[in-house]
Amino acid sequence: MKVHLSLGSNIGDREGYLRAAINRLKSLPNTELAAASDLYLCDPVGDDVDGYFLNMVVCIITKMGIEELHKNLVEIEKELGKKKENGNGNRTIDIDVIFADDLKGEHDGLVIPHPLYSQRDFVLLPLMDISHTLEPARVSDVRRHLDREKGDDRPRCIRYKSMVY
Numbered sequence: 001m002k003v004h005l006s007l008g009s010n011i012g013d014r015e016g017y018l019r020a021a022i023n024r025l026k027s028l029p030n031t032e033l034a035a036a037s038d039l040y041l042c043d044p045v046g047d048d049v050d051g052y053f054l055n056m057v058v059c060i061i062t063k064m065g066i067e068e069l070h071k072n073l074v075e076i077e078k079e080l081g082k083k084k085e086n087g088n089g090n091r092t093i094d095i096d097v098i099f100a101d102d103l104k105g106e107h108d109g110l111v112i113p114h115p116l117y118s119q120r121d122f123v124l125l126p127l128m129d130i131s132h133t134l135e136p137a138r139v140s141d142v143r144r145h146l147d148r149e150k151g152d153d154r155p156r157c158i159r160y161k162s163m164v165y
Contacts, residue, residue, distance in 0.1 A: 002034070002133065003060050003069065004099040006114070006123045010044060010090055014054040015163075017080055017093045022058060022165050024076045030063035035133045037126035038162045043155035045120075048089040054160065057098065057126035059133040066100050067108040073097070098123060099138065118145040121157040 005025070009017040018039070026033050035058065042053045062069055073095045081092040096114055103112045117123045124146050131139045 001062055001064070001066070001069075001101050002099075003062060003066075003097060003101075004127065004130075004133070005058050005060065005073070006055065006094075006096045006098050006117070006120075006126070007058065008042075008053045008055040008094045008122065009092055010049065010051045010053040012081075012092055015039070018054060018056060019163070019165075020080055021076055021093050021095060024079070025058065025060055026165075028060075028062065028064070028069075028072055032061050033058060033165060034061050035059040035130040036163070036165050037129035039160040040122055040125055040157050041160040042122040042157040045122075045155050050090055053122065055122040055126060055157070057123060057130060059130055066097070066103060066110065066112070069100075070097065070108060070110050096123075098127070099134075121146070121155065125157055125159070 007018055007021055022033065022036065025031065037057045040055045042055050044051060044053060077093055077095055082094065097110060097112060098114045098117050100112050105112065124142050127134065127142050131142070
């Protein structure tokens, strides 16, 4: 199964947390890292958030089912210090499933595609970095969402740096 994940961090060693998350993803059984975007520096979203986020998107190929993968992602977040009570607040790491093959709908509490991905430049811009991993219709959707009217309240997101994994 081809899965696109959004990763973000806004406290502590943000780049270190992203690297650690990718290393953990690469160590999951029957899973390989197919592609990783550049890092993006993005305005925080939400009232209880301090500091800019580093965000990126990765594509993995896994033989796990979506429920098993989701459990592993939650475990990686816990290992890297994410606190459940933070909700949408500050976090060492956040890993969201954006797409998983052509799955749609709710799967064990996980909604696919991610219901807010189309509103988040911190997902859309990195997705375009690895657009070669997306189906053509998805690439068109991502472009359309990026081209939507830009308002003053739209969080800024800029390419920060490339990393090697």
